[in-house]
Amino acid sequence: MTTQSPRTPHPVDHLVLPTADLDVARARLDKLGFTVAPVGKHPFGTENVCVFLGDDTFLEFLAIGQREVCEAEAREGNVFVAxxxxxxxxxxxxxFSALVMGTQDAESDHSAFVEAGISAGVILNFSRPFVTPDGKEDRASFRLAFAADLRAPDAFFFTCERVxxxxxxxxxxxxxANGAVSLREVILSEVNPTDFQYLLQEVVNQRDVNAHSFGMDLRAANANVxxxxxxxxxxxxxxxxxxxxxxxxxxAFVVGVRDLLAVESLLRSNDIPFEPRGSRLIVHKAPGQGAAIAFEAV
Incomplete structure (x- = not known):
């Protein structure tokens, strides 16, 4: 009898949140109490500002920097831009367009996605300049393997190897300033969630699924999907x-914070509407913030 080797779930690496204007996104994130990194530019025409959390995850707010470059890259098969x-x-x-999982081997992930029939296209290798907080210049390199389902055109997934x-x-x-320390949960929606169980099992690299009356959960290495x-x-x-x-x-996504009362005070002082719901504070979408954010105490 053959047995399948147990899988090691991927960690959530980051979330991709399209935005029209990085300045608007930065202003919104500042008012939400996040520290925002300097603008990063991709070699394929997009640019971003990121929020880095203490659990090694981050939020990527993505804008179009050079439209002509983006369009040319998409025509040439760049899955990320397309x-x-x-x-x-x-x-x-x-x-909120993409959920990104961390990996040590994007090429193996790509092969697995092809075999599973969920590959969204060819691997993307790229590097970009990186400036450290103290002003030193370096280069960051990444390898991405993409997965998608034709039944879900408004969401895609990839694994990211930090080469x-x-x-x-x-x-x-x-x-x-808001005391954010971790990314706790990523929230998707679908009329019949288990129709996408197979796709997410491959993306998260997790066979175990907790199905319940409101949907299903998969446990990544560091967060809940x-x-x-x-x-x-x-x-x-x-x-x-x-x-x-x-x-x-x-x-939506759930951010773990040290002190929920302090977050409530900050949101009130910055005139950010929020909704208390159970043990969370929900901040609904706004310009520069393309997904709802739920804050909860860790």
Whole structure:
């Protein structure tokens, strides 16, 4: 009898959140109490600002820097840029387009995605300049393997291998006025969540699925990945799914903070509307913030 070797779940690496204007995103994130890194530029025409958390995850707010370069790259098969363009065409320039898992071997992931029938295209290798908080210049290099499902055109997934990560002290960037320390949960929605169980098992590299009356959960190495029905999305987060539309959609994420009362005070002082819901504070979408953010105490 043959047995399958147990899988080691991937960690969540980062989230991709398209935005129309990095200045607007930065201003919004500042008011939410996040420390925002300097602008980073990709060699394929996009640019970002990032929020780095103490658990080695980050939030990537992505904008179009050079439209002509992006369009040329998409035509040449750059999956990252092509999916970003498709998302913006269908959903607008503010949103939440991709869940990214960390990996030590993107090439193996790509082979697994091809075998599973969920590959979204060829591997992407790229490097970009990196400036440390103390002003030193270096290069960061990455290798990405993409997965997607044609039934879910508004969400895509990839694993990210950090081929070369500059040895920089990020402690200043990981210190946030709101006390954020970790990414606790990623929230997706779908009318029938288990229709996408197979896809997410491959992406997270996790066979175990916790199915419940409102959806299903998969445990990544460092966070929970949850797919909720429209009823679950409303019950837990006060969010409304778009009618009975089918397909996975990335809706929200949960950030762990040291002191929830301090977050509440900060949001009030910065005139940021929020909704207390259970043990969380929900901040709904706004310009520069394409997904709902739930804060909860760690």
């Amino acid at each position: 999916r970003d363009q498709a998302y913006r065409f269908r959903c607008g320039n503010e949103g 070369n990560t500059p040895n920089a002290d990020r402690s200043q960037l990981q210190a946030h 949850s797919v909720l029905s429209p009823q679950g999305l409303h019950s837990f987060f006060g969010l409304e799914a778009r009618g009975a539309e089918r397909g996975l959609r990335l809706q």
